[in-house]
Amino acid sequence: ATQVRPAARMFGWSVARSFPVPVAFARRAVRVADRGALALRASSATFHAPRHKAGMATSAVAVVAQRFGGPEVLQISKKELPPLGPSQVLVAIKAAGVNPSDTYVRLGPDGPYAGRPQLLPALPYTPGKDGAGVVEAIGAEVEGLQVGDRVYTTGSVTGTYATHAVCDAAFVRQLPAEATFAQGACLGVPCATALYALRCRAGLMEGERVFVHGASGAVGLAAVQLARRIVGAAGVVVGSAGTERGEGEVKAAGATAVVNHRQAGYLDEAKKVAPEGFDVVLEMAAHANLPADLGITARRGRVCIIGSKAEGVAVNPRLFMACEADVRGVFLPSASPAEVAAVHEELRVALAEGALKPVVGSELQLSEAPTAHREVMQ
Template identity: 30%
Template sequence: MAKRIQFSRHGGPEVLEYLDYQPAAPGPHEVRVQNRAIGLNFIDTYYRSGLYPPPALPSGLGTEGAGIVEAVGAQVEQFQVGDRVAYATGPLGAYSELHVLPASKLVKLPEAIGFEQAAAVMLKGLTVQYLLRQTFALQGGETILFHAAAGGVGSFACQWAKALGVKLIGTVSSPQKAARAMEQGAWACIDYSRENVAQRVLELTDGQKCPVVYDGVGKDTWETSLDCVAPRGLLVSFGNASGAVTGVNLGILAQKGSLYVTRPTLAGYADTPQRLQAMADELFAMITSGRLKVEIGSRHALQDAAQAQTALSARQTTGSTILLP
């Protein structure tokens, strides 16, 4: 038997249950991982609330963690018992002491990267990798806008953009978060509680706007984001922290300058074991070289997952939050 967090109905953090369960034996192409650290992310709240429906209820939660391979399926060749591994793309159930998942979802974890560090960086770091290096392949010299620049993904984006020679303008909700984003490498910050974001972007770019805007907030920032994209530029809508973007009129893209919009996901980029490992290798290289620093803002016991999600949703967290089995 092992412990895990599950939910039997959708709702707020109060629906999360800390229960005993019997982990399955790994199937032919699966691996069972003894988690040493588990990542907590906004996407977890989407599954809990029902914004993203899980395959079935009751359901486990979480897609990110790091630990030791405890058992392998009969046809798994790339991993063996005792290997250090990390994962970020599911399936649901990472909020657990033991997690069974396809071997194709795992990456090998270098000795130089700790379990807590990996659990804090995998999902957010791989997200930044595909956003900055693939969705819009930044070359250096661009001025970009990135919403929620002091959050978990935003903090990594600030650092990675600076390493690429990119000027990142970050939006934040307070002077304290502005200071944090600047420390992480942002070129400039806009406090949306006090300033008009679109107007400040015009001022900061000498009226040129940004070739790409990264928006993980969703509903509340959608129209503002469109106003910040340069003609023929790209709006990357990659999250729903404030709710999903709905009712989009494609004509607005024409009116605002023949704009492009994409709604990417990590799973859409890390869609083969080879691509996933290559992305992870670049991420790990950024960390070991010192260009990307992983800050764990808070640690919670696994049984306190509801409390951790409450803090995350209330934007009371900075850096990454991890759960410890």
């Protein structure tokens, strides 16, 4: 197996009151390639949410792309927001997540979504689906949310790379008091993907053995924490990382043991912890590691592919036969509404229990969104 490059990273920014100059991106430390994930973070001290009436129009300082293309198309601008619909919410964004899928959208018809034009927005557009902040206004038909609530969102009509975002209420959830806004911006893709993989795709159960191949990335660190909570004291969670710092973060997340995927024989070291193999393997770079994963999978184990390049992989089918293993894809947008609801409810409980603690790693300026898009794909 070759070096793992985990699948997701996030960033965040702070917006001072002196618009239009946003400051201070903050990277979340669910890490990619052993570096902190990014979370756009805004200090709560810089904003006081008025109790606006539902449906009022407002403007936002935002990252706006006038055309599809490279990271350089992301520019700071001021834009008008549409009036709220009856089932929509206006959120004053304190932190926003950045994911690889954001870069796919930015590339437009020349990127991975070339064959799926329905996934591309009309131009100009503001990127971002993940975010956390304070409810500033609600539509007339919105229930369960109030102005002033701390929330996180997993979808936005107008994009979360902005000081304010219009969101459908169905995607807006209460942010537990135990979580910061930057942590809330990690919940939509990395944390939800990790839990969806573990619960819905792998069917992980108490006492089982888990290997997270690429555990120092955004999804990986969340997966280690959540797997530890699920398998309990009788279970085993092993993760891989590529640097000493990454190894430390995976260990701190609750891993039973950590191996360095840049060192020869690291899978042999992992298997020493689970001689009979792993019941579940979460894979962040299947194009590089899938054949090796099958070599450490227990009888009737499940290999769940969270990340991979779009390229062929040569696999000996007899590897599946010998251990009767399953290989399962993981794609969060394919989750059913019931699965999504269950995932976010369990994330809420895990946060409240202290079992899930997303970490903010570093900061960038909002004007450095192009840099963030480059780094998220490293």
